[in-house]
Amino acid sequence: MRPVMTFALMTLRNLLRRRTIWGISIVILIALFGIGQIPGYGISNEGRFILDFGLFGLEIGALLLAIGLAANIYPRDKEQKTLMPLIAVPLSRGQYLMGRFIGAAMVQTAAMLAGCIGLMVILLMNGLNIPGDLFPAACLLLVEGWFLLAVVFFFSFWTSPPLNAPLTILLFILSQMPVSGFISILPRAQGFMRILRLLLPHMDVFHIKDPIAHGVGIPAVYFLLATLYGLAYMAFMLSMALAVFRSRDLK
């Protein structure tokens, strides 16, 4: 585990030196600030809109961060020829993947935490209360972000870099669809579409912005179930990524 953590910290330092990450984080904060500036026009409970849009902004931020953080890691390592020396002696392929993933996940966690604090500040600035479930809701979005990070790693091993972002965004959109909506894309192949949908995650599991915005309580056990569900999908995608990486001939 020690080599993985050392490599993860190395990855963290590398990623923090990149301008892309700071750019995406600043865009998320500006978007949140913009949401806070939407006038209420005298509508009661305008805080609902700020919360709803704010959490949606955090979710899109998690997607952008996942792509911005992980899409170029493996192709860059390969291009700069730093991959072979790493894998030749100190690290196995699994340790390389885990080190890179944990490093990127740490950056994503910090960025999402900053986004959540930003949303809290905006709510306070507008004289609104901070709902108790806001932090758990942001945590679920973070788990979704980790899953997306694993997806980006999988695509970075499997396809060329220009295809990575479109495929991840496509998977993100398709995973938001209900089964009936997904089948309606290709109604003739209903059975096939059902099986395909079964393999995709249900992203709505991570969305609890509506009940929070309307002041409806969420049972604590749901947070646990949704977190486990997200972590299981993340583990599945990482195992797929590692299987593809192990099958790659790097010479």
Added chain:
Amino acid sequence: MKYLKLIILLALISLTGCRIDYDIEEVAPPEHLGETHEHEHDHTGAETEEHHEHDITAISGSDRHVHEAGARNHGTEWFFNQPWAARFIWSKMIRDTVILIFLAAVILLASRYRLRKKR
């Protein structure tokens, strides 16, 4: 070993219990979807309380009616058709979690076996 992942995937898909997806509208018990509900009508100025089948096209004009706040009705279906509100799909979430962890372990073992065989 080469086809192990495919065999396991096909076996899982062929099991009915693993095949049921959780589109809430599809798998919801009638008491969750409950088309019949209580609401107040405002036809002639006098409010009456009654139970009856709901006509979703009649939400304005002379058949305007008022619903109880926070209750499930034709306008709030989307809100209650979300996983946090549908306890009956939570067991399916646990099922998916277990299957995914199992598949991840199989994929890891299979890819390690292939790598060792290649060396």
